[in-house]
Amino acid sequence: MTFLMLTVMVCLLLIGFPMKMPLLAAAVLGFMIFMPDLSLQIVIQQMIGGVKPATLIAIPMFILAADIITRGRSATRLIDLVMSFVGHIRGGLAIAVTSACALFGAVCGSTQATVVAVGGAMRGRMLETGYKDSFTIGLIVNAANLAYLIPPSIGMIIYGVISGTSIAELFIAGIGPGLVIVALFSVYCAWYAKRQGIPVHPRIAWRPRLRALRHALWPLGFPVIIIGGIYGGVFSPTEAAAVCVLYAFVLEFVFFRSIRLKDMADIALSTGALTSVVFILISAGAIFSWTLSYAQVPQTIINSLGLEQAGPLMILLAINIAFFLGCMFVDSVVVILILVPIFAPLISAAGLDPVLVGVFITLQVAIGAATPPFGCNLFTAIAVFRRPFIEVVRGVPPFLLILLFVTILLLLVPDIALLLRDAAFR
Amino acid sequence: MSVINSLIKLDHYLERIESWILIAGVLTMAGNTIANVLGRYVFSQSIYFSEELNQFLVVIVTFMGLGYATRKGMHIRMSALFDILPPRTRKVMMIFIAFITAVMMAVLAWYAFEYVQKIAARGRVTPALQFPLYLTYIWVIVGLALASVQYLLTALKNLNLKDENVYVSHNRIDSYDDPQTESLLARQVDNGQDFDSPLNDKKGSK
Numbered sequence: 030m031t032f033l034m035l036t037v038m039v040c041l042l043l044i045g046f047p048m049k050m051p052l053l054a055a056a057v058l059g060f061m062i063f064m065p066d067l068s069l070q071i072v073i074q075q076m077i078g079g080v081k082p083a084t085l086i087a088i089p090m091f092i093l094a095a096d097i098i099t100r101g102r103s104a105t106r107l108i109d110l111v112m113s114f115v116g117h118i119r120g121g122l123a124i125a126v127t128s129a130c131a132l133f134g135a136v137c138g139s140t141q142a143t144v145v146a147v148g149g150a151m152r153g154r155m156l157e158t159g160y161k162d163s164f165t166i167g168l169i170v171n172a173a174n175l176a177y178l179i180p181p182s183i184g185m186i187i188y189g190v191i192s193g194t195s196i197a198e199l200f201i202a203g204i205g206p207g208l209v210i211v212a213l214f215s216v217y218c219a220w221y222a223k224r225q226g227i228p229v230h231p232r233i234a235w236r237p238r239l240r241a242l243r244h245a246l247w248p249l250g251f252p253v254i255i256i257g258g259i260y261g262g263v264f265s266p267t268e269a270a271a272v273c274v275l276y277a278f279v280l281e282f283v284f285f286r287s288i289r290l291k292d293m294a295d296i297a298l299s300t301g302a303l304t305s306v307v308f309i310l311i312s313a314g315a316i317f318s319w320t321l322s323y324a325q326v327p328q329t330i331i332n333s334l335g336l337e338q339a340g341p342l343m344i345l346l347a348i349n350i351a352f353f354l355g356c357m358f359v360d361s362v363v364v365i366l367i368l369v370p371i372f373a374p375l376i377s378a379a380g381l382d383p384v385l386v387g388v389f390i391t392l393q394v395a396i397g398a399a400t401p402p403f404g405c406n407l408f409t410a411i412a413v414f415r416r417p418f419i420e421v422v423r424g425v426p427p428f429l430l431i432l433l434f435v436t437i438l439l440l441l442v443p444d445i446a447l448l449l450r451d452a453a454f455r
Numbered sequence: 456m457s458v459i460n461s462l463i464k465l466d467h468y469l470e471r472i473e474s475w476i477l478i479a480g481v482l483t484m485a486g487n488t489i490a491n492v493l494g495r496y497v498f499s500q501s502i503y504f505s506e507e508l509n510q511f512l513v514v515i516v517t518f519m520g521l522g523y524a525t526r527k528g529m530h531i532r533m534s535a536l537f538d539i540l541p542p543r544t545r546k547v548m549m550i551f552i553a554f555i556t557a558v559m560m561a562v563l564a565w566y567a568f569e570y571v572q573k574i575a576a577r578g579r580v581t582p583a584l585q586f587p588l589y590l591t592y593i594w595v596i597v598g599l600a601l602a603s604v605q606y607l608l609t610a611l612k613n614l615n616l617k618d619e620n621v622y623v624s625h626n627r628i629d630s631y632d633d634p635q636t637e638s639l640l641a642r643q644v645d646n647g648q649d650f651d652s653p654l655n656d657k658k659g660s661k
Contacts, residue, residue: 045537046552047530053559070570073563077595080517081510086488089516093485099639145639264492271488294478297485299638301477305520306529312517360531403535412636 031329034059038367048363052313059320072316079315080308082190083267089304090270091181094251095137096296097277101287103248104146107132110245117232120222122158123165124215126151127172131211134176135252138183140398143173144409152414159227166414167424170406171432172214174395177361178207180255181270184361184394185387187311191318191369192376194383195454196266197259202388202450204256206439213431247280260453307362314366327371341379342440345389348372349436352390356397360405364397365390388446389439396432399425459611463625466526466608469601473523480516484509504583511581511591518598521560525605528627545621549629550613557606564599571596 038055042048060072111128115121129147137143148169155165177184180200189196221227254272258264264272281287288296321327331337336347351372355364369390376386399406401422410421439445491505524530537545575589608625621629 042533043536044548044552045532045534047525047532047556049530050556050559053563057559057562068569069562069566070573073567073570073595076563077514077592080513083506083509085513086484086509089481089484089513090488093481141636142639145636149640267488268492268495271485271492274485275489293482297478297481298474301481301516302520302524302527302529304481305477305517306524306531308513308517309521309524310531358535359533363531403533409636413640 030059030062031324031326034062034324034326042359048360049309049313052310052317052363052366056313056316056320059324059326060316063320063324075316075319076312079312084186084190084196084265085308085311087181087186087196087267087270088183088307089300090267090274091138091183091186092303093296093300094270094273094277095139095142096300097274097281097288098137098248098251099142099146100292100296101281101285103136103280104129104133105150106241106245106248107136108147108150109241113233113238113241116230118219119229120215120219120227121230122151122155123160123168123218123222126155126168127175127211127214127218130169130172131175131179131207132249132252134173134179134207135256136248137251138176138179138181140173140176140395140406141409143176144169144406145413148173148410149413158230159225160222161225161424162416163420163424164221165424166410166416166421167426167428168214168218170399170404170410170421171425171428173406174398174432175207175210177391177395177398178203178210178388180204180259181266181273182391183307184365184391186266187362187365188369188387188390190311191314191366192373192383192387194387198384198450198454199387199391200255200259200266201453202384202446203391205445205447205449206388206392206435209438209445210432210435213435214428217427217431247284250276250280260449262453310362310366314363317366318370321370322373327374330371331375336375339375339379341381344372344375344379344381345386345440348376348386349389349393349440352393353397353400356394356404357400358403361394361398364394382443382447384450385443385446389436392432392436392439396429396436400429401425459608459625462608466625470523470526473519473601476519477516477523480512480519484512484516487512507581507583514591515594518595519601521598522601522605525602525609526624526626528623528629534629542619542621543616545629546613546616549621549623550610553606553610553613557603557610560599560603560606564596564603567592567596567599 034055037058038051041051041054057069057072060067060069108125108129111125111132112122115124115128118124126147129151130143133143133147152165152169156162176182180203182200182203185199185203186196188194189199251273254264254276255269258269258272259266282290334347336344339347351368352364355368376383398404401407407418407421410416411418414421487502487505487508491502495501537548540548571589571592574592575587579588580586581588581591605624609622612622612625623629
């Protein structure tokens, strides 16, 4: 019966049904098989209950803040800032892309927006300087994934809510691995630039540097609110998100005047629609996971995989592989909604730190987003740069290897993620 | 065909109403959440009904946005296998997908109706505001029913096999361009023009 449920789900997924359908169909089917006496009203009750947790409000708030920011020029200001500081070292332009993606990811948290904002502004300049297009696009689609790991991160919020893990701790734990990725990408960029003989830019004097810093000061307020506020225990993630909305509005509306009041209707509409798309999945995911646990599907799967006796390292490895494979094919939100309830009993039985598991999951989600065949950043890049799929994918492998290396590193040294978390919360 | 066309005309008004509900929902949610934070930190007084209001708004936005997002072809699908099928097969598949989804939405709308009826009969009220609970849930029925109609319209639109295009919704042709990326790109064009940064020079891009 479990098998039937999962088969229906995978089939609907592959045929190309809207993503809520595989979740709903599997849930309704499982419901009718395992609980024939109960009314389907419970499905509705669970679906409504799924979107009600108060912490989920952080998602529309972060989407709204990002929506406001992307209409302004925060991205260009941040790019100018990092360029003025790292532009003169070897591979400086590529390193600037990496750092700008990390900074912009700390401002808005959407990888798609990061590809558009940073990639759109930097690709032409990288090509002019002599970087190959495959390297450039590979770098952009992978560096944009830092937006997943560096708070705010919508994937982390969803994982936190459905697994009952502290979102504040997840946010802080994501920073360490994010910085490691920035460092490793930068080293690779410098090595690549040296091998390809790419010219360096002249060093920029301190006066323009300070000017760039002054220009970027306002957008840098976002990480201060989100990371500083949460690390310092001033804000909960939802409160930080609300403050971000207010800050973004004051910034773009009052100071920069890049939006007018009537634009707010447009912004609210696109936020509302996007929120609905994500929340209907969360809603369907709630009844899916409820049916799953009622029918003891996770145990069945875990037993059939022979994982019930596995040690913590083995379990982490299994989680990583499952999420990596899943995210290669399916949207990350759906993968989180399907796989987290399946692994949940295993995680708690093995006594694994749910925050660490969350960081691994986010890391795999990030890697999957830039991995062929169906990583979502790749399709954003196709639309933004107007290059065919094969050219967009060509530059990905070296970065993929670095990211997989980071996974292994994190398996061996979990403190990369947990050190900051422990410093803030323990 | 004329029935579909008049339905589509009606749908135009529906889209406007849905848009206004979404806009009002999101802005109220933002105002409420911000006010609550400010209240807590500046006046050390939380809004006692803040969480309840947000729950109500989230339900509205989620379910009333369902039809809107369907119309705009925003719902995520894994279209990789779908895309390699020949056009005619794709069209038939789309009719199948849209029809089955419409049925599922209609079934759920029906059970939502039963559920809301049950809650109304019990006279449950929300804890903080003492507002009848069923009134905050009615949107679920409306949203699911409207989504069902949208998918039905999509199926009907694709029934015309002479038309080569595959429609993901009654007014959107299936394409590789993702609506979200499109809107992000549109913003870039709006903004980039008067920026004086040397980084904004796009000469080199092909």
